[in-house]
Amino acid sequence: MHLDLDSGRLVIFLGGLMLFALLESLFAARRWQTSRLKRALFHASVAAVNTVLIRVFVYVPFLMWVVYVEQQGWGISRWLGLEGWLEVLLSLIVLDAFDYFWHRANHRVPFLWRFHKAHHADVEMDVTTALRFHPGELLLSAFAKAGWVLLWGPTAIAWFVFEGLISLCAQFHHSNIDLPDRVERWLSRIIVTPRFHTSHHVVDRRYGDANFSTIFSFWDPLFGSYNQVPSAQLTDDAIGLPQGRDRTLSYRVWFSEPFSRRNTGLA
Numbered sequence: 472m473h474l475d476l477d478s479g480r481l482v483i484f485l486g487g488l489m490l491f492a493l494l495e496s497l498f499a500a501r502r503w504q505t506s507r508l509k510r511a512l513f514h515a516s517v518a519a520v521n522t523v524l525i526r527v528f529v530y531v532p533f534l535m536w537v538v539y540v541e542q543q544g545w546g547i548s549r550w551l552g553l554e555g556w557l558e559v560l561l562s563l564i565v566l567d568a569f570d571y572f573w574h575r576a577n578h579r580v581p582f583l584w585r586f587h588k589a590h591h592a593d594v595e596m597d598v599t600t601a602l603r604f605h606p607g608e609l610l611l612s613a614f615a616k617a618g619w620v621l622l623w624g625p626t627a628i629a630w631f632v633f634e635g636l637i638s639l640c641a642q643f644h645h646s647n648i649d650l651p652d653r654v655e656r657w658l659s660r661i662i663v664t665p666r667f668h669t670s671h672h673v674v675d676r677r678y679g680d681a682n683f684s685t686i687f688s689f690w691d692p693l694f695g696s697y698n699q700v701p702s703a704q705l706t707d708d709a710i711g712l713p714q715g716r717d718r719t720l721s722y723r724v725w726f727s728e729p730f731s732r733r734n735t736g737l738a
């Protein structure tokens with residue numbers, strides 16, 4: 472079977488989704504308050520709408536941009552003459568750092584938060600939360616990423632590795648998996664774990680406006696934004712936004728989130 476890079480991405484994406492959904496069933500950190508099937512169907516349809524809206528108009532031109540920048544030899548990584556696995560590894564670290572600052576901006580800049588809060592409106596968290604993004608956020612982040620590509624100049628291969636890892640890591644750290652304490656302690660020093668990221672989804676903004684890392688977890692301690700919620704505070708109503716909590720699986724509420732005036736806790 473011939474697998475191009477794009478089908479490879481789809482296989483990784485679906486494989487990750489099934490693997491983490493299975494692990495959640497076996498080692499759940501919290502019990503579900505709504506039907507898992509209902510959540511899965513809602514978030515899958517959100518992802519389907521996003522795929523239709525974003526894929527043709529945003530994703531295809533974006534990939535052409537990545538290839539074009541590589542052909543032109545633009546960007547810091549090209550000027551440094553980075554090649555092979557070293558280029559892929561360094562690109563991964565640098566792009567993940569950009570992603571950290573972009574995520575932080577999504578919480579600090581009111582215009583960006585309007586779109587990003589559609590993701591945070593989920594009052595529970597499992598692997599399907601990783602599918603819950605507003606198309607407006609995906610559009611804005613495509614522009615931000617086009618800028619990073621121009622600045623850093625990753626090869627197309629490095630970009631695919633980065634995107635593949637981002638999607639796997641997002642599925643993993645949104646999943647409702649309870650890792651054994653020992654594993655959690657060492658793993659969360661290197662990569663973002665479900666416990667590390669659940670803290671970022673709590674209503675209390677002291678924790679919600681912290682732990683912004685996506686792949687590597689060391690950006691938060693490095694840039695002073697690490698704040699882990701004590702597990703005792705992770706009660707049934709700890710996750711999400713302070714208002715509109717009974718309508719998180721509504722298409723209308725989800726789509727109109729950027730335009731709603733409800734208080735969502737942004738200082």
Ligand SMILES: [Zn+2]
Nearest residue numbers: 574587591671
């Ligand atoms: Zn966030």
